[in-house]
Amino acid sequence: MERGEEKMSHVVETAELAKQDATYLQALTELLFQLGDDDLLIAFRGSEWLGLAPHVEEDVAYSSITQNTMGHAVMYYNLLEELGIGKADILAHDRKPQERRNGIYIEKRNGEGNYLDEPYYDWALAVVRNYFYETFKKIKLEAVANSSYKPLANVARKVLMEHPYHLAHWKLWIKQLSNSTEEAKKRIQDRVKEAWEEFEDVLELGKHANDIRSFGLVSIGEEEMKDRWLDEVKSVLADVPEGSLGKKYGNGRNGEHTQDLEQAIQTLAEVYNSDKTAAW
Amino acid sequence: MYNYVEDGDSKTTAYVEHDKAKYDAFMARIEAGEKIEADDWMPEDYRMALIKLISMHGISEIMGALPEKEWVPKAPTLRRKLGIMAKVQDEMGHGQLLLRVAEDLMKPYGKTRENLMEDLLNGDLKFHNVFHMPTKTWADAGMVGWLVDGAAIISQTNMLDASYGPYQRALQRICQEEVFHAQHGESIIMALAEGNEYQRDILQESLNRWWPSLLMFFGPASAETTGSSKQDIMIKYKIRKSTNEELRQAFLTKYMPRVFSLGLTVPDETIRYDEEEEKWIYKQPNWDEFKQIIRNNGPRSKERLRLREIAYENNRWVRQALATEPVSV
Numbered sequence: 001m002e003r004g005e006e007k008m009s010h011v012v013e014t015a016e017l018a019k020q021d022a023t024y025l026q027a028l029t030e031l032l033f034q035l036g037d038d039d040l041l042i043a044f045r046g047s048e049w050l051g052l053a054p055h056v057e058e059d060v061a062y063s064s065i066t067q068n069t070m071g072h073a074v075m076y077y078n079l080l081e082e083l084g085i086g087k088a089d090i091l092a093h094d095r096k097p098q099e100r101r102n103g104i105y106i107e108k109r110n111g112e113g114n115y116l117d118e119p120y121y122d123w124a125l126a127v128v129r130n131y132f133y134e135t136f137k138k139i140k141l142e143a144v145a146n147s148s149y150k151p152l153a154n155v156a157r158k159v160l161m162e163h164p165y166h167l168a169h170w171k172l173w174i175k176q177l178s179n180s181t182e183e184a185k186k187r188i189q190d191r192v193k194e195a196w197e198e199f200e201d202v203l204e205l206g207k208h209a210n211d212i213r214s215f216g217l218v219s220i221g222e223e224e225m226k227d228r229w230l231d232e233v234k235s236v237l238a239d240v241p242e243g244s245l246g247k248k249y250g251n252g253r254n255g256e257h258t259q260d261l262e263q264a265i266q267t268l269a270e271v272y273n274s275d276k277t278a279a280w
Numbered sequence: 281m282y283n284y285v286e287d288g289d290s291k292t293t294a295y296v297e298h299d300k301a302k303y304d305a306f307m308a309r310i311e312a313g314e315k316i317e318a319d320d321w322m323p324e325d326y327r328m329a330l331i332k333l334i335s336m337h338g339i340s341e342i343m344g345a346l347p348e349k350e351w352v353p354k355a356p357t358l359r360r361k362l363g364i365m366a367k368v369q370d371e372m373g374h375g376q377l378l379l380r381v382a383e384d385l386m387k388p389y390g391k392t393r394e395n396l397m398e399d400l401l402n403g404d405l406k407f408h409n410v411f412h413m414p415t416k417t418w419a420d421a422g423m424v425g426w427l428v429d430g431a432a433i434i435s436q437t438n439m440l441d442a443s444y445g446p447y448q449r450a451l452q453r454i455c456q457e458e459v460f461h462a463q464h465g466e467s468i469i470m471a472l473a474e475g476n477e478y479q480r481d482i483l484q485e486s487l488n489r490w491w492p493s494l495l496m497f498f499g500p501a502s503a504e505t506t507g508s509s510k511q512d513i514m515i516k517y518k519i520r521k522s523t524n525e526e527l528r529q530a531f532l533t534k535y536m537p538r539v540f541s542l543g544l545t546v547p548d549e550t551i552r553y554d555e556e557e558e559k560w561i562y563k564q565p566n567w568d569e570f571k572q573i574i575r576n577n578g579p580r581s582k583e584r585l586r587l588r589e590i591a592y593e594n595n596r597w598v599r600q601a602l603a604t605e606p607v608s609v
Contacts, residue, residue, distance in 0.1 A: 047353045047361075050368060051345045052587065054595035054602075056376045059345075063369040070365060074358045089357045116350055117583075119590060123598050177601055184601035271356035271418045278475055280356035280418070280468075 010216075013150045015082040027211035028149055029085055030101065031218070034206065034253060035144070036076030037102035040092055041261070042133055043070035044268050045106075048115035054123055062126075065166045072162075075155045082151070093269040094276070097257045100265075103202030104252040105195060106133065107261040124187035127177060128195055131170040132233065136202055138167055139228045140218070148216035171236060178237065193241050200245040203229055206253030310518045315445030318384040326517050330444055331385045333519065335396050338378030340408040343400075345371045346584050347411055351421035360468070364421060367464050370457045377454070381446045401589050403576050410493050412578025419472055419479075419486035425465020427490065427535060431497045433458045434531050443518040473542045480543075487539070488547045492565040494531075500567055501525040532560040 012018050019025055046066030053059040077088035085091065108129070111121040141163060144156040177184045203226045205212050213221045220228075226245070234240055250256030271280070302321050309316065316322055348368050355361040379393055386392070399405035410428050415421070436455050442448040472483040499511075501524055514520045522530075536553075539546060551562045572578065576585065 044353055047365060050349045050352055050365075051342070051372070052591040052594075054591075054598040056342060056372060056379060059372045060369060060376055063365065063372060067362060067365040067369060070358070070361055074362065077358065092358055093356075115353065119587070120594060121591075123595055177598070180601035181597070183597050187597065267353050268361075270354045271351075274356075274418075275476065275478055278356075278479055280360060280471055280475075 010148060011150055012148055015079075015084075015151065018083060018149060023211060024215050025083065027208045027215050028152070028217055029080065029083065030206055030208045031144075031212050032076050032080050032083075032152070033101035035140070036073050036080065036091070037100050038106055038133070038137075038202070039069050039073035039076065040268075041100075041102045041106045041264060042130070043067075043073060044264055045108075045110055045129075048110055048119070049121060049126060052115075052119060052121055061169060065130075065169060068162050068166065072159050075159070079151055079155065089272070093265075093272040095265075097261050097265065098255040100252070100255065100257060100261060101206065102252050102261075103199070104247070104249045104256070104258060104261075105129065105198040105202055107252070107257060107264055108198070109260045109263070122187075122191070124177070124184075124191045127170060127173045128188060128191040130166075131174045131236075132195055132199060133202070134163070134167040134170050135232050136225070136229050138163060139225050139232075143218040143220045143225065146216075146219040152217070175236065189239065192237065192239075196241040196243065197246040197248045200226075200247045201251040201253050203245070204251070204253050206251070310443040313441075314443075315448060316443055317445050325513060327385055327388075329513050329517065329519065330447065331382060333514070334378055334385065334447055335382040335399075336406055336408070338375050338382055339396060339400050339405055340411060341371050341375035341378060343407040343411045343584055343588070345375070346587055347413065347415045347580070348421060348424050350415050351418060354418070355421070356418060363464050363467075367425065367461050370461065374450075374454050374457070377450045378447075381450055384446065397588075397592060401585060401592065406574050406576075409496050409570060409573045409578070410490075411584065412573045412576070412581045413490070413493050414580045416489070417482040417486060418468075419482040420490070422465050422468030422472060422483070423486045423490050425461050426469045427465070427487075427494055428497070429458050429461040429465060430535060431494060431531050433462060434534070435498060435527050438522050438527060439520045441518075442520065447519075469542070473544070484544055487544055491547050492569070495528065495562070495565040496567075496570045496573075498528040498531065499524040500570070501528075529559055532562070536560070 012024070018028055043066050046062060046069065050063050050066075051059060053062050073092065074088065077091045080086065080091055081088045106129075108125070111119070111125060113119045113121070115121075138160075141156045141160050145153055145160060147153040147156065174188065177188050179185075203222060205218070205222045209222055212218055230245075249258050303323055306316070306320075306322060306326075316326075345368050348364065348371070352361070352364050352368055355364045379396065382396065383393055386395070396405060400407070410424075415424070433455060436451055436458065440448065440451055440455060442451065469483065472479040502511075511520075511523055515523075532551075533553075536546075536551070548563045551560065553559070554561050573581070576582070
């Protein structure tokens with residue numbers, strides 16, 4: 001647990017106290033945007049799947065997970081609002097791509113087509129992405145559950161109560177599909193290989209990683225998170241690609257993103273943008 | 281959300297009197313208010329009417345998720361995003377619940393859920409008229425919750441004491457959830473009604489567009505309108521209580537005052553409540569158009585079915601992977 005580093009942090013009980021140290025505030029803000037933006041984007045991609053899942057039971061389950069996950073994003077944006085960064089709705093709907101901190105793999109389109117028209121979505125991508133993400137989310141949440149920022153630690157503990165069901169759901173899917181028909185195995189393997197080239201930034205803490213760690217905002221660093229993630233994934237999947245993880249399209253933690261994020265923001269903010277002054 | 285509607289093509293299955301004693305005992309049970317269970321003996325036309333009713337109800341819940349789903353990713357605030365996600369998830373849940381009830385009834389015919397999906401895609405299984413309509417603005421997301429689900433509550437409450445136990449129990453839960461949906465819709469509508477000019481405009485435009493569909497929601501008043509009606513058999517077997525027209529009247533009585541109190545109008549200048557006749561007088565919607573809509577010739581019928589078809593085709597490999605034995609789908 002890298003216990004030696006714990007002494008560098010002290011507990012910060014409120015937003016007012018967090019705001020008194022500019023460096024602390026900046027590191028905390030970065031971390032909250034990572035948490036909030038990851039959940040917002042994966043929930044957005046989940047909401048595009050609604051009504052298109054492999055069977056009705058899955059539609060019910062997946063939309064329930066998606067709804068919870070959107071709820072988690074809301075909690076992080078609310079923490080940012082308390083810190084004076086901006087209104088939660090504005091943070092979710094009205095930030096430019098370069099201001100967003102989600103991992104790039106999270107913003108990836110569900111497949112070809114649009115959710116309204118000819119959506120050739122790929123269930124193998126949904127399963128691999130959600131399994132990889134939820135596995136990572138557990139590790140990050142556990143690291144945040146002892147955060148020096150008390151309000152964040154409280155939120156993380158709440159989220160951790162719902163999270164085991166989400167992870168169990170996707171773990172079951174990836175195990176089942178990896179042990180079934182040749183076609184299913186191949187589809188999953190192809191998506192795993194693809195994820196291997198793109199997932200690395202999800203596991204990172206971005207430019208302010210050192211401050212995030214040294215202020216005790218997380219209880220383990222990004223290297224430890226990466227190791228734990230790899231251990232867990234390797235214990236579930238028989239074959240993982242041999243090479244190391246990559247960031248094929250850049251580092252989302254630093255505000256680098258793809259066209260896919262622009263499409264996502266445009267859609268999720270379409271009504272919001274139609275009249276920004278309106279109360280909806 | 282749902283109501284039983286006629287497509288005008290269906291033939292009423294004639295009751296074949298195999299066993300008069302069984303039939304009399306069955307009728308005595310439902311007359312006494314007892315519930316019929318999946319394994320109980322039931323007349324063929326009762327079973328057929330239930331299969332048709334419940335499979336259409338179930339599939340309409342699932343198809344009904346599609347128009348609303350168009351607005352789920354786009355909901356304008358975080359709170360609205362959470363609300364509409366929860367709402368549409370409920371509707372899928374209703375679909376699941378009802379398909380299971382229908383599956384039990386279909387068992388003697390060797391039919392499964394796969395057959396229902398295929399019937400939907402080849403046009404044999406109809407889905408409710410409202411879900412063939414386009415959604416154009418965020419106001420439609422509110423309108424579906426407020427008035428479409430409001431209409432559904434009225435038609436489903438009418439069956440809360442239905443003689444078939446599994447359906448009757450599913451409806452208890454569905455109706456409870458629909459009340460939340462109507463409140464969710466009403467909340468969206470209130471925000472628009474109290475909003476700026478643009479918001480009030482999209483609200484009124486939405487109501488104008490949905491009005492004929494809302495009147496059609498309860499189905500034609502009598503068989504003469506569209507060529508056939510199952511109302512009679514449904515009432516005889518105590519599946520439902522009121523007629524289509526009685527339900528439509530109840531809807532108007534409940535919602536017209538609310539519509540007017542929000543400063544909204546409906547596209548029917550003649551609509552009024554006649555105190556002497558004690559009923560609403562209104563302009564009939566175009567029932568020929570209704571027939572076209574439920575025959576999958578509505579404005580968005582093809583597109584919505586296409587979405588289901590793509591999902592069905594795209595996920596074929598998943599169904600095969602999940603099947604314990606190789607399946608030929």
